[in-house]
Amino acid sequence: VLLFISIKEAMQKGSAKVAVRGWVYRERKSNKVAFLVLRDHSDIIQCVLKKEKFEEQWQDIDKLLIESSVEIEGIIKKDERAPTGYEIEAEKINIVGYADVFPIKKDQSAELLLDERHLWLRSRKMTAIMKIRSSVFAAIDDFFRNRNFYEVAPPIFTPNACEGGATLFEVKYFDDKVYLTQSWQLYAEALIFSLEKIYCNSPCFRAEKSKTSRHLAEFYMAEMEMAWVDLNQVVKYAEELVEFIVKRVLEKNSEELKILERDVSKLTNIKSPFPRITYTEALKILKEKEGLEIEWGKDLRTVEEELLVKYFDKPVIVTNYPKEIMAFYKPADPKDPKTALCFDMLAPEGYGEIIGGSQRETDIEKLIEGLKKEGENIENYEWYLDTRRFGSVPHAGFGLGVERVVRWICGLDNIKDAIPFPRTMLRKSP
Ligand code: NSS
Numbered sequence: 001v002l003l004f005i006s007i008k009e010a011m012q013k014g015s016a017k018v019a020v021r022g023w024v025y026r027e028r029k030s031n032k033v034a035f036l037v038l039r040d041h042s043d044i045i046q047c048v049l050k051k052e053k054f055e056e057q058w059q060d061i062d063k064l065l066i067e068s069s070v071e072i073e074g075i076i077k078k079d080e081r082a083p084t085g086y087e088i089e090a091e092k093i094n095i096v097g098y099a100d101v102f103p104i105k106k107d108q109s110a111e112l113l114l115d116e117r118h119l120w121l122r123s124r125k126m127t128a129i130m131k132i133r134s135s136v137f138a139a140i141d142d143f144f145r146n147r148n149f150y151e152v153a154p155p156i157f158t159p160n161a162c163e164g165g166a167t168l169f170e171v172k173y174f175d176d177k178v179y180l181t182q183s184w185q186l187y188a189e190a191l192i193f194s195l196e197k198i199y200c201n202s203p204c205f206r207a208e209k210s211k212t213s214r215h216l217a218e219f220y221m222a223e224m225e226m227a228w229v230d231l232n233q234v235v236k237y238a239e240e241l242v243e244f245i246v247k248r249v250l251e252k253n254s255e256e257l258k259i260l261e262r263d264v265s266k267l268t269n270i271k272s273p274f275p276r277i278t279y280t281e282a283l284k285i286l287k288e289k290e291g292l293e294i295e296w297g298k299d300l301r302t303v304e305e306e307l308l309v310k311y312f313d314k315p316v317i318v319t320n321y322p323k324e325i326m327a328f329y330k331p332a333d334p335k336d337p338k339t340a341l342c343f344d345m346l347a348p349e350g351y352g353e354i355i356g357g358s359q360r361e362t363d364i365e366k367l368i369e370g371l372k373k374e375g376e377n378i379e380n381y382e383w384y385l386d387t388r389r390f391g392s393v394p395h396a397g398f399g400l401g402v403e404r405v406v407r408w409i410c411g412l413d414n415i416k417d418a419i420p421f422p423r424t425m426l427r428k429s430p
Contacts, residue, residue: 008042154184180205225397328370357398
């Protein structure tokens with residue numbers, strides 16, 4: 001018996017008898033012949049079924065619509081006219097599942113495609129994106145494991161806020177309430193005391209009331225935390241991680257990038273180190289080059305980040321944001337105490353912030369002061385404060401927004417296409 005192989009493997013054989021299976025991607029029939037373009041995870045291929053060979057099955061073949069599932073055996077050969085350069089002359093067909101009329105036609109609105117997401121995921125575009133996403137996940141694991149980081153799973157239910165109360169999702173928890181995690185960070189800070197170098201790639205949740213192209217309510221954050229390092233040392237990891245991910249996708253996914261029509265010349269130059277500027281220097285660039293006056297102390301908005309990155313063809317690292325507007329765990333820079341020892345990495349081409357990180361405050365009094373200022377109940381943070389009571393050490397870390405990176409690498413208009421089933425303020429199904 002002939003074993004099933006993928007369409008790509010069949011095409012690599014060039015000319016042979018092969019068995020493939022998949023879904024009808026396109027179909028065209030006359031009363032003499034049926035052309036079925038078959039799709040599987042690997043590629044598409046045109047299959048030709050001549051009626052003279054399928055007299056008995058012809059009625060059934062005639063009923064095959066797009067997305068029917070079939071198994072086909074036949075002779076593969078090169079054919080310039082076929083969509084992927086090869087064609088299978090079918091000798092046998094086994095119809096596995098018929099399809100109703102497929103609800104997705106050409107040129108449908110983004111909203112309809114999101115309503116039909118469970119079916120739209122079968123498109124070549126979404127398939128290409130999901131393959132790249134898979135490469136990004138693997139690259140993150142390889143990067144940290146190659147550098148002897150331990151992988152740790154943080155809790156998703158948490159009693160604490162980490163990135164401010166405004167975006168917390170509240171969950172009924174037996175007779176009590178908890179929140180869905182915004183970041184593993186507070187737990188990571190406890191775990192470095194045993195493991196020292198740790199990472200995770202885990203779901204995070206934020207009730208973002210924004211309808212932008214870069215915010216999800218549920219997303220993956222790849223986070224790292226290290227003992228015995230300062231801001232500069234973790235920034236270096238962040239640069240190398242991003243370089244590593246991009247390089248991996250270029251190696252593994254050139255076909256997918258082509259399907260997405262991504263201009264890869266914008267990715268081949270992503271080599272570390274990346275340019276580093278301070279927040280104060282960023283304001284200066286915006287003023288001098290864009291005539292944009294931003295009051296010192298205000299966070300950079302999306303539009304301002306977009307204008308800033310125009311001047312760089314690599315990701316830009318912005319350090320030393322105003323201490324005042326930063327989360328409680330970011331320490332003041334002793335050299336410039338109005339600013340914090342923190343950084344954001346902004347992607348090129350206007351794709352926005354992809355990484356946020358910082359050195360961590362080790363002074364317990366300053367942490368308590370910061371938490372109070374954010375209106376937090378100190379009692380809930382006692383366990384976290386213990387990390388500073390028992391052998392506190394300098395440490396730092398960052399979080400990379402996985403969908404933000406996938407969006408940038410794929411060149412997508414909206415972050416929603418970087419995750420299979422997006423959740424935003426306005427979308428929670430399918
Ligand atoms: O808020 S962050 O900037 N930083 C933290 O949460 C730190 N606690 C991480 C750490 O130091 N361990 O978020 C980090 C990144 C940010 O740069 C984005 O790339 C991404 O997480 N992020 C998001 N992606 C998609 N949707 C939303 N809503 C979102 N929020 C953050």
